[in-house]
Every structure is written in structure tokens, then in C-alpha cells.
Amino acid sequence: MSHITRNQPLGTPTWIDLGIPDLDRAMEFYGTLFGWTFEVGPEEYGRYTQCLLDGRRAAALAPNPDPSATGFWWSVYLATDDLDATVARSLEAGGTVVGGPFDIPEQGRGALLRDTVGAQFGLWQGSAHVGCEVVNEPGALIRNDLVTPTPEPAREFYAAVFDFTLEDNKDMPGVDFTFLRRPDGHEVGGIFGNPAAHGSTWNTVFEVADTDEAVRRARDAGGKSDEASDMLYGRIASMSDPFGTEFSVITRATG
Known part of the structure; x- marks a missing residue:
């Protein structure tokens, strides 16, 4: 929190x-x-x-x-x-x-x-x-990541503008993901190289207490959602609001 x-x-x-x-x-x-x-x-x-x-x-x-x-x-x-x-x-x-x-x-x-x-x-x-x-609590922003089919120019741009240092994600071998870190070492986001991405966009992720419950709520309120799934950092789901705005929610892994 x-x-x-x-x-x-x-x-x-x-x-x-x-x-x-x-x-x-x-x-x-x-x-x-x-x-x-x-x-x-x-x-x-x-x-x-x-x-x-x-x-x-x-x-x-x-x-x-x-x-x-x-x-x-x-x-x-x-x-x-x-x-x-x-x-x-x-x-x-x-x-x-x-x-x-x-x-x-x-x-x-x-x-x-x-x-x-x-x-x-x-x-x-x-x-x-x-x-x-x-931030960093249920109902609030937890992270933003840039998704792009061309990650190298993006890495160069954000490092030049904001003095970010770049670090590969060694916990996810085979995934083109780069951590963006401030000069003090604090991680502020990442760049995900995805050749299948249609254009380049910043993705917004919100924390929730229960991803499966959030999926149900989103659907009941007129949005759309993929089924929740488990990944290294928690239980995540991609969804969209009634206007087609895409975002993700995650319940952080414990331990």
C-alpha cells in the first residue's frame, strides 16, 4: 500500500x-x-x-x-x-x-x-x-508497461529522456521484457517486446483483491474479460470497459 x-x-x-x-x-x-x-x-x-x-x-x-x-x-x-x-x-x-x-x-x-x-x-x-x-493496493494503479512490436527504439528513447537504466527480466527467459529503473534503482515499469502487437501502447494494470471476482464484476457491469490466469507475479486478467478500453487487473502473488 x-x-x-x-x-x-x-x-x-x-x-x-x-x-x-x-x-x-x-x-x-x-x-x-x-x-x-x-x-x-x-x-x-x-x-x-x-x-x-x-x-x-x-x-x-x-x-x-x-x-x-x-x-x-x-x-x-x-x-x-x-x-x-x-x-x-x-x-x-x-x-x-x-x-x-x-x-x-x-x-x-x-x-x-x-x-x-x-x-x-x-x-x-x-x-x-x-x-x-x-497506488499499489486493491482498486488502484499498480503498474504501466509499454507493449510494442519494436522494443529497441523504445528502450533507447526512454533511457535517453528519463535516465532510466535497462534490465532484462531473468525470471522470464524467452520473453522480451525489459525493466525500466530510475537512477535510484526503483522499478517504474517495463517494455514488453511483442511481435504480434498491433501498434505500440502503454498498458495500465490495476491491483484487485480477487481477480476472479473482478472478472465477474466487470462482466456484470457491461464490460468484457478474459478468464483469470496465473503467472509468475500473481493472478491476472485482461479486460475492457463498455467502450472497449483495454486494461488488466492482477492479484499479487504472496510469499
Whole structure:
């Protein structure tokens, strides 16, 4: 369990949000699945809605402003204490700016970028809003991994921008998975090379107390889910919400 009260170090996944066509339907689904409650924002901020777990910020939802949109995904924002400098480093490493930089008065500054393999991610320099206030417990974010058919350019990009060190996963021989570690050695995520992947995307994983129960809840609430399965780090399932947004849930292995 982790309760966050200050800005995270450079490159740490610090915030997630999702734009969907029906905010009320999304709140119903994610409230059922994770036990979230919601603070709906004012119209002037696009009804940007804070998702709360026991009163702490866990994520955000917002109505998607594009009526023709058909694809939806959880956006991950990586922490920075100097947004402009990190944007500049991203551009130098071959990335592109998708949106921003933008200022949220008193809350912080952000930007949306695309890396060298086409995956979109965000940057967040927090002020009053430090990002997720709760992680690594049931109902909260536990990790983000980049899935791509072309992992080598991605490894080079993220190491250059965020000073990550790269480490092979020796526990899973035969799997092209690279740990991303901050200079202090803390693991912040990974890059999964999957030749069968259709494009490159950051995958979001939430912790749950019981993966099989989460599968049932997701299906009952109008989502879709694969059957739960066991892997090295716990019991996991891939699922999607009623709008087709894909994500995963995991119950961590003990011992």
C-alpha cells in the first residue's frame, strides 16, 4: 500500500486518466469494479472527474470531446519536475508533441507526447495535484508497461529522456521484457517486446483483491474479460470497459 503526498521522481508513472463518450456509464462501471467514488468537475473544465479510493485520488475520467472517436485508452503521465526540459529532451530523442504544454491553475502543468515507436504518453509536473494519491493496493494503479512490436527504439528513447537504466527480466527467459529503473534503482515499469502487437501502447494494470471476482464484476457491469490466469507475479486478467478500453487487473502473488 502506498499513499502519495508529494511529486514523484522523474519518469515515475504518476497519473492516469481516460476520456470516454459517456461519463455516467463509465462511473457506474468503474465504481462497480474498483469501489471508486467520484467528484465530477465543472463544465468549464470539461467535467474532468476525479476517481477516489477511500477519499484519495486514484485516476480521472472525462467525456471525450470528439463525437467521432471510436478508440479509448487509459493515458499514463510520467512525472517531471521541469516539464519544459523534459519535453525538450523528448524532442531531442525523436519524440513528438501531441498536446500542450498546458497549465491547470494551481494544480500543475502537463503535456501529451508520442515516442519513437508511436506510443502516446503524458508528462505531469504537479503543484497542488501531485497525481495518484493511492497506488499499489486493491482498486488502484499498480503498474504501466509499454507493449510494442519494436522494443529497441523504445528502450533507447526512454533511457535517453528519463535516465532510466535497462534490465532484462531473468525470471522470464524467452520473453522480451525489459525493466525500466530510475537512477535510484526503483522499478517504474517495463517494455514488453511483442511481435504480434498491433501498434505500440502503454498498458495500465490495476491491483484487485480477487481477480476472479473482478472478472465477474466487470462482466456484470457491461464490460468484457478474459478468464483469470496465473503467472509468475500473481493472478491476472485482461479486460475492457463498455467502450472497449483495454486494461488488466492482477492479484499479487504472496510469499
